[in-house]
Amino acid sequence: MGVNIGIVAIALFASFFVFLILGLQVSVGIGLASFIAILLSLPLDMTIIASAQKMITGLDNFALLAIPFFILSGNIMNNGGIAIKLVNFAKLIGGRLPGSLAQVNILGNMLFGAISGSAVAAEAAIGGTIYPLQKKEGYDPKYxxxxxxxxxxxxxxxxxxxxLIVFALVSGGTSIGALFIAGYLPGIVMGLGIMILAYIFAKKNNYPVEPKPEMSLVIKTTLDALPSLLLIIVVIGGIIKGVFTATEGSGIAVIYTLVLSLIYKNLNAKVIKKILDETIKMTGIIMFLMAASSIMSWALAYSQIPQYITNLLLGISDNKYVILLIINMLLLVVGTFMDMTPAVLIFTPIFLPVVTSLGMHPVHFGILMVYNLCIGLCTPPVGNALFLGCAIADLKIEEIIKTILPYFIVMLIGLLLVTYIPAISLFLPKVFGLI
Incomplete structure (x- = not known):
C-alpha cells in the first residue's frame, strides 16, 4: 500500500476524536475520519468513489429492515398504554420484597425493555410511573x-x-436468533444483581413492602399483562424456531403491538403521527451511522488495522483472560463518551478478530460487548440513561454519584461473570440448536 499501517490507524482515530471534540455528529466524524484514512492509501477520485459505494452497499441488506420495524413497535408500545399493565404485573413478582416499589421498577424495566428494545423508553415509561409512588411512600430520590x-x-x-442486530450485521453475519436468545441470561444476571443490591439498601432503610394482593387481583393483573408478554413468545419464539426471520418477526411485532394498542384505545391520529415522527428520526440516525460505519469498516480492512491491533494486543500477552480484561477496560472507557450503536459499529471489526483468534465465539463476544457498553449508558458525560433518570427524580448528576457507585460495582461483577463464564451467553443458544 505504500503507507505504514500505524500511520493510517493514527490518522483514522486521531481525526475521529478531533471531530468529536469539535462537536461534529458521530456519524459525520466516522465518515470524514474514514475518508482521511483511505486518502492516505488511494488517490482522491478513487477515495470518493470507494466511500460513496461503501455507504450504499452498507445499507443494501434485507436484515436491516428489522431495525425500523422494531423501533416502530417499541414506539407504539411506549404510547399504547402497555407500561402500567407491566408495572402492575411486576408488582405481583417483586411486591413482597423490601423496597417493593424499587423491585417493581427493576422488573418493569426488564419486561418493558425486553418488549420495546429501548433502555431509555423503559426508564421513562416505568420509572416515570413508579417514581411518584416511591416519593409518596418516603423513598430516597437518589436510591x-x-x-x-x-x-x-x-x-x-x-x-x-x-x-444486537447491528452487531450481527457488522460482525459478518452472526446469527440474530442466536444473539437474541443468548441475551436472556446475561440480562437476568444484570437485573438480578441490581435487585439484590436494592434489597440490601431497602432492608437497611426499612422501606415498605406492598400488601399481599387478593387472588382475584393476581388473576386479573396477569390476564391484563398477558397479551403484552405474549409478544416476546410470538416474536422471539418464531425466530428461534425458524418460523420466520428476525426481519419478518419485526414486522409481526409492529402488527401485534398496533392491534393491541388499538384494543386498549390509546391511539389516535395525533399519537400515531408522533410515533411515526419518532420512528423516522431514530431510523434515519441509525441508518446514516450504518452507512458511515461501512466506510470505516472498509478502511479498517483495506489498511489491515484489525490485524495490526490483533498482533499488538497479542504482543502484550497471549493469555486469553488478560486480553479480554484489556478489551473490557477499553470498551468501558469508550462507553463513557460514545453511544452504543456507533461504538459497536466502530469497535466490532477491530476487536472481533482478536477474540476469535483466541477461540471466543462471536455470539459470546457480541453479548459481552453489549453488556459492557450498557454500563456506559449510566455514566457521564454522555450517559442517556443517567441524564433521564436524574431528570425523572429531579436530581443533579453530582447528587447521585455516591449512591449509584455500588450499582456500577455490581454491573462490573456481572460483566466479569459474562466475560469469563461463556456458558452464561452460550448455554441457551446451544440448547435451541442455534450454534
Missing part, C-alpha cells in the same frame, strides 16, 4: 434514581434488541 438508571439497560440484552 430511586440509581435503581431506575442501572436497571433500564437490561432490555438491551433481553431481546428484541436493535444493538
Amino acid at each position: 430511586c434514581a440509581a435503581v431506575n438508571i442501572t436497571s433500564c439497560p437490561t432490555g438491551l440484552l433481553i431481546p428484541p434488541s436493535n444493538v
Whole structure:
C-alpha cells in the first residue's frame, strides 16, 4: 500500500476524536475520519468513489429492515398504554420484597425493555410511573434514581434488541436468533444483581413492602399483562424456531403491538403521527451511522488495522483472560463518551478478530460487548440513561454519584461473570440448536 499501517490507524482515530471534540455528529466524524484514512492509501477520485459505494452497499441488506420495524413497535408500545399493565404485573413478582416499589421498577424495566428494545423508553415509561409512588411512600430520590438508571439497560440484552442486530450485521453475519436468545441470561444476571443490591439498601432503610394482593387481583393483573408478554413468545419464539426471520418477526411485532394498542384505545391520529415522527428520526440516525460505519469498516480492512491491533494486543500477552480484561477496560472507557450503536459499529471489526483468534465465539463476544457498553449508558458525560433518570427524580448528576457507585460495582461483577463464564451467553443458544 505504500503507507505504514500505524500511520493510517493514527490518522483514522486521531481525526475521529478531533471531530468529536469539535462537536461534529458521530456519524459525520466516522465518515470524514474514514475518508482521511483511505486518502492516505488511494488517490482522491478513487477515495470518493470507494466511500460513496461503501455507504450504499452498507445499507443494501434485507436484515436491516428489522431495525425500523422494531423501533416502530417499541414506539407504539411506549404510547399504547402497555407500561402500567407491566408495572402492575411486576408488582405481583417483586411486591413482597423490601423496597417493593424499587423491585417493581427493576422488573418493569426488564419486561418493558425486553418488549420495546429501548433502555431509555423503559426508564421513562416505568420509572416515570413508579417514581411518584416511591416519593409518596418516603423513598430516597437518589436510591430511586440509581435503581431506575442501572436497571433500564437490561432490555438491551433481553431481546428484541436493535444493538444486537447491528452487531450481527457488522460482525459478518452472526446469527440474530442466536444473539437474541443468548441475551436472556446475561440480562437476568444484570437485573438480578441490581435487585439484590436494592434489597440490601431497602432492608437497611426499612422501606415498605406492598400488601399481599387478593387472588382475584393476581388473576386479573396477569390476564391484563398477558397479551403484552405474549409478544416476546410470538416474536422471539418464531425466530428461534425458524418460523420466520428476525426481519419478518419485526414486522409481526409492529402488527401485534398496533392491534393491541388499538384494543386498549390509546391511539389516535395525533399519537400515531408522533410515533411515526419518532420512528423516522431514530431510523434515519441509525441508518446514516450504518452507512458511515461501512466506510470505516472498509478502511479498517483495506489498511489491515484489525490485524495490526490483533498482533499488538497479542504482543502484550497471549493469555486469553488478560486480553479480554484489556478489551473490557477499553470498551468501558469508550462507553463513557460514545453511544452504543456507533461504538459497536466502530469497535466490532477491530476487536472481533482478536477474540476469535483466541477461540471466543462471536455470539459470546457480541453479548459481552453489549453488556459492557450498557454500563456506559449510566455514566457521564454522555450517559442517556443517567441524564433521564436524574431528570425523572429531579436530581443533579453530582447528587447521585455516591449512591449509584455500588450499582456500577455490581454491573462490573456481572460483566466479569459474562466475560469469563461463556456458558452464561452460550448455554441457551446451544440448547435451541442455534450454534
